[in-house]
Amino acid sequence: MDKQVPLCAVACMSCPLTPLFSVLLTLLAASYTDSSDDETSPRDKQQKNSKGNGDFCIKNIKQADFGRREIEIAEQEMPALMALRKRAQGEKPLAGAKVVGCTHITAQTAVLMETLSALGAQCRWAACNIYSTQNEVAAALAEGGFSVFAWKGESEDDFWWCIDRCVNLEGWQPNMILDDGGDLTHWIYKKYPNMFKKIKGIVEESVTGVHRLYQLSKAGKLCVPAMNVNDSVTKQKFDNLYCCRESILDGLKRTTDVMFGGKQVVVCGYGEVGKGCCAALKAMGSIVYVTEIDPICALQACMDGFRLVKLSEVIRQVDIVITCTGNKNVVVREYLDRMKNGCIVCNMGHSNTEIDVASLRTPELTWERVRSQVDHVIWPDGKRIVLLAEGRLLNLSCSTVPTFVLSITATTQALALIELYNAPEGRYKQDVYLLPKKMDEYVASLHLPTFDAHLTELSDEQAKYLGLNKNGPFKPNYYR
Amino acid sequence: MDKQVPLCAVACMSCPLTPLFSVLLTLLAASYTDSSDDETSPRDKQQKNSKGNGDFCIKNIKQADFGRREIEIAEQEMPALMALRKRAQGEKPLAGAKVVGCTHITAQTAVLMETLSALGAQCRWAACNIYSTQNEVAAALAEGGFSVFAWKGESEDDFWWCIDRCVNLEGWQPNMILDDGGDLTHWIYKKYPNMFKKIKGIVEESVTGVHRLYQLSKAGKLCVPAMNVNDSVTKQKFDNLYCCRESILDGLKRTTDVMFGGKQVVVCGYGEVGKGCCAALKAMGSIVYVTEIDPICALQACMDGFRLVKLSEVIRQVDIVITCTGNKNVVVREYLDRMKNGCIVCNMGHSNTEIDVASLRTPELTWERVRSQVDHVIWPDGKRIVLLAEGRLLNLSCSTVPTFVLSITATTQALALIELYNAPEGRYKQDVYLLPKKMDEYVASLHLPTFDAHLTELSDEQAKYLGLNKNGPFKPNYYR
Amino acid sequence: MDKQVPLCAVACMSCPLTPLFSVLLTLLAASYTDSSDDETSPRDKQQKNSKGNGDFCIKNIKQADFGRREIEIAEQEMPALMALRKRAQGEKPLAGAKVVGCTHITAQTAVLMETLSALGAQCRWAACNIYSTQNEVAAALAEGGFSVFAWKGESEDDFWWCIDRCVNLEGWQPNMILDDGGDLTHWIYKKYPNMFKKIKGIVEESVTGVHRLYQLSKAGKLCVPAMNVNDSVTKQKFDNLYCCRESILDGLKRTTDVMFGGKQVVVCGYGEVGKGCCAALKAMGSIVYVTEIDPICALQACMDGFRLVKLSEVIRQVDIVITCTGNKNVVVREYLDRMKNGCIVCNMGHSNTEIDVASLRTPELTWERVRSQVDHVIWPDGKRIVLLAEGRLLNLSCSTVPTFVLSITATTQALALIELYNAPEGRYKQDVYLLPKKMDEYVASLHLPTFDAHLTELSDEQAKYLGLNKNGPFKPNYYR
């Protein structure tokens, strides 16, 4: 194997809203983990579940009960997958499917995996991130018969070893890929290109993974159809607008206990993420300024009641700076130098590029870690700025993502697998596809019962008048 | 001429947000008009402006001064067109253009026409609606040298006569069409098909007109390029979301003086129009229910804090019913029968089809006109419902549309004309086009100074990182 | 009679929220009035109602039908008075009461008067303002047997003559006073001081009238108990906070059609009126600045998300200036000189003192009346500011007040009359009283059914725990 830098770390950065887990859950999990905390690598242990099955590699099978409870809690907030299980009791739309997956391994993923299984699929799974595995959930999955290869705190070598163990098995060959970040896909391309002959399709949910697929497609090297889950309407709206509306408040409170009322905040970028942050902070009594490069988003910010400024105009007066641009070097050292004492700086956007954190690693500045994920950077004159998560994504690091939001993405993944697996030959070529609008609508409809929401149905006459099918799709593809 | 039913009336219905004018303006205008209120048809009068020019047909040239003041007021809220005039003082991008137009004739249109003229164009103009002409504005335009053929209260025959007078002139032939509803385009197709040889393009802004163009295109009969202004991002967002957010409150207050606080309201449809109505009413303390057919919009409504219901569930309890669906027969007699006493019913959506008003024209119900645009419909048991604008568009009939919003559309029209007129041969085929994203962004940028809004510019490094041109476009075409 | 300046004009200014009527209603009424528009003074006409009764003096008894319809419409929004009528069908708590009243004469007042009558009272009524009488309502009241003396456009002499006609009648002497502004009370003090021997109490609702009563009380000259309706909780909250939240938008739209989104607004004063204005404008997407003199209100503004500034800091940049201070000379010429072109200036506070309008009456400035209640004041360099209602109260002049809000005040007046009339001797001395908290709560409870609102009742155990009576009062008197 050539010395490939794993994209695992990058991947989780660039797809802020893939399955996360909360600080608290982690702490809880940690306390459980501690009790069994031996230093032996899972690769060196031989474990079996209660049925004698040992085809997995996880931290500690004994944590299975605790993990099962976490999964059960998650099930309550994932009504759509539970509904899919029920509907599929008769038919098994994934009968015969052999899914190899590489995602964050959390309670929500477990609900997805057990749903795929209920629909008829066999699953083998690895983690897409070396830190994000909930060991007790992995234990519960292993106990339930899933071949899981993942633990919290894998080394780089462990990471690829786990992926390989998922794929490389005598007498078993995957016919579907569910990926988050593209590392699994990459590995098969590199090591087992022949496998693609039997593979019916790839479902990918991250920005990074999708970007790679488009590059493959452009280069003519994509050899199976792929479904781009990242750009579905529901994911964009829910993962970005609605989720950030909640997590910006949560992330700031958990790290700094800051009071929002009366605070002056500048939000850099007024896309969906910025819109969510601005709406929440305005609602809580903050005075919010917005910076933008795109005149259309800028005009939206104006009409929504935000002063549109350049960062330099307000940098001396604001109490909080939040980046949501997807760009790099938005908050540079020059701005950090001009912030006032106590200013909080954090990133809700993309990766860890938006704030030029590297520029703060200079001898005249002192760093002081005051809490987990919270650093004070101290200037020679005593001025402190409060840097959160070292400029990485705030909501990945410091808040939770509601299970309900994850449910939407997980359901989309499940439907994408079903669609690719069952599509008649020729429907999909060796290209990257968006989920058909109608399936997007179906995912949404599966989540309405949570809100006790009652959809209206078109009459025949109305459907005819509008030129629509009564069952949708109801909007053009570009509708947002 | 074959007995063609004019689409003028329909047109204004189906494009709710094309240039309108307020009740008050109309009343004011009316009072001026009254003083000169002779019964002679403009077609039978011979009028000349102060320079001796008589190539126009309007109500009364003496109203020019009053019209000029209205135009000047409008200019102050149309900064983008005024900026275009300034930038074009040197070059004349429409030099040689002969534009024939058919739109509502209002102060805002006048600002557009005078801008086109400043950019080098010659203009001849008719009204797209037999009721909507502001006579005093038409007078000011005629006084200023424009060949305008329009007055308030045209007959159907007048309507087509005016259009014909615009087009059919010895020694003058249009090379650009600016249409609103498609009647002008239709007339030229019918009567002077040869004119299309010299015509470089059509700019159309209404839903109806655009629909007709797509049909022509599909049928292979479109013989020049056409620009669909209706579906530009700015128009969708500003004309629908933001404009309705303001006009729903205005329309309801002016007609009914209703107090919003604590009122129970059901909004049918959660597209851009519905979103605007719901946001405004919620902000003013109403309790808002939403009905939807599309699960994605339904889920948005839920996340935005609205109970999603079927109309039948709440129809007995609500104080106000607002339709925004674009559909027909959304509020049918059955629902009207079940509303409570005093319930207000109005339409913000499409045409006059959403409320089944015809079903209320039955002998057992009494209609009482209590104010202009306000009818009480009285059931045998004394129950009254308050029907606004007889189910036609509330904001067309009962409120004003901010000039600023009209400015965005007018600027888009001007830029579309410039683009089509100056495009190198081959850039546009005989098809219907959306305005390039970049021009959409340009329109937005011209409106930012109104808000004293300061756009951020990408650095070279950032532009490269994002793979964008520093001057835009900044978003994919499907971005909303 | 000594040359007493009538306080009628002042009175309506200083009690912004006493019964008003809308521009539209006025226009409507005007059109009806016009048809019978003779120049004869009502004092010179001899009219009788259909039953031969002629003890009234109004414009035109023939308008009674139209007035009746207006009253019926008002009844629908005044549920509490209608409920009082029902409850009083058996007992007549005002049997024997002879009420002389002096208020605005509008449809809402008519509902109050007819309620008092249903409760057993005899009523004679005059107008408290020379302009505010709805002639058709006065006609309906006269037709219904009420002795009304009032018309729109009284002279000063007419004003006092009407009051005198109410009071000075052979064989009839009032025993209760319902006043709005204090002119009626003043007249009786001046002319018929002996009448107070039989008078059981005064109910007064205006700031001015209450102020006069406190002065009388302080001077030891108040000779009957008086009830201060103005300072009841419900009136403060509903007339100020909630009512202004609605009427600021309405008043600005009807006069200027201004778009709220993105506008910069400064609101001077953050009391209840200012809080209402700020909340509404923020909700509609304006950027709102606040000025304050009181640090506590200032801190509230900050926590509510408004930048607290001095007027001089933002006067050059704002699009709208609104005064709500109750103070004088808040917007002086110096500030008016520095406003930008097109700035809108209006007053929601107190009287017409807040904007120094007099300072604009100088030769170098040109005034241009562009609409009713809207003046452009033009500087030598062409700059215009848009002055609304010449600095008088915007919501008195340019918008409507919801009948529902008036209902709260009218109900409070009725209950105050009942309380004073029926109170056992000794409960009230010759002093000014606030309505007992419990009656305030009762007024509120009568308005809950409008919202289909269901109150929770304390269990015996809970009441005991809280040390409260199960039927209230539930809060201390200072609770707001």
Added chain:
Amino acid sequence: MDKQVPLCAVACMSCPLTPLFSVLLTLLAASYTDSSDDETSPRDKQQKNSKGNGDFCIKNIKQADFGRREIEIAEQEMPALMALRKRAQGEKPLAGAKVVGCTHITAQTAVLMETLSALGAQCRWAACNIYSTQNEVAAALAEGGFSVFAWKGESEDDFWWCIDRCVNLEGWQPNMILDDGGDLTHWIYKKYPNMFKKIKGIVEESVTGVHRLYQLSKAGKLCVPAMNVNDSVTKQKFDNLYCCRESILDGLKRTTDVMFGGKQVVVCGYGEVGKGCCAALKAMGSIVYVTEIDPICALQACMDGFRLVKLSEVIRQVDIVITCTGNKNVVVREYLDRMKNGCIVCNMGHSNTEIDVASLRTPELTWERVRSQVDHVIWPDGKRIVLLAEGRLLNLSCSTVPTFVLSITATTQALALIELYNAPEGRYKQDVYLLPKKMDEYVASLHLPTFDAHLTELSDEQAKYLGLNKNGPFKPNYYR
């Protein structure tokens, strides 16, 4: 000593917003504490600070550095106290004051104590709650020379011992009392009644303590003036409305990670606490129902856009139940039985009486502790409800209170001490007083610089017109 039940535990319950500390801070502190976690009682240890002073009793003097950092962080959010320190550098308004205090011992209290010291006072301090002491802060105070007697986890006997050590010292006698809950005051009454001869006054901030003082006053047993800090305007508005607006979201997120968008919530009680909770949840997209017993608050809820219901009407459908009534048995077993699976139940109001938690301690229900402060109560059919903090105050237990809010209370306490200590004889009798309005305003003004807020000053002419002193007070005492 007679067997007195300490009110310490009750006290913190009944004054929800006295100095709290966050879960996270506690966890952090815990981790530090752990390292030195010996089982020896502080009472059995002999410690001295670096200057050899041993007049204190705390957990571990070695934690002083960590505590100092916490204090420094708090100083940044307590601008008013820091300003007081500066202003008092010349004069020492508390010179000679000997203050004995009994409050929560947190970083914020430390800032208050060090301010009192800077103003000239000597301080001895005990904890008002056996759990709430931040050991590291107590260490920093002891290191700084303060006589502190407090640690986390005192026994009941320790509690009174600590208080006694503060008071009972050879050659030192307090002349001022700062109390929170009334235990210190009670102790002196019981044990050292003669001390009151030298005591100039008591400052008390809790509901419970104030209640006791009023009882003493009523019984004629209050022997020194007392200042009721609890009922000052700023405390009511800031501690209740604004603070709860922030802490309800924080408390729910930290315990349950619940998504707010679309959730149905019922808030019991619409006082300041309820208003804060409702505003926040509505802003985040929840659908909020309100229950009330008081018709005035009920009408406010209606006008603010909330459906007013009885709990029984919505109990089956809501996702979250929040009590804010100050009452008992608001959520009884009957309602708990009818809640749907997964319903979250918590208390933001008063003490732990609002939810009848005792009724859930029955054999057929299973309790499962799923996280700290989070219990699942499980019905025989598998239904779970999620009970937070066992029905105790959510924001005391599960969220943080912004230091800025605590700053307002602490500043009020400092000013009350200064006022009582310096008041000329006769200004205050042996009674309970509210802080003069003017000092309330002064507290507010000291907090405005945090928001860079600029107050407007009255001109002489304006002050005269309003009949106000230019320096306040600006409002009547009942103003809220």
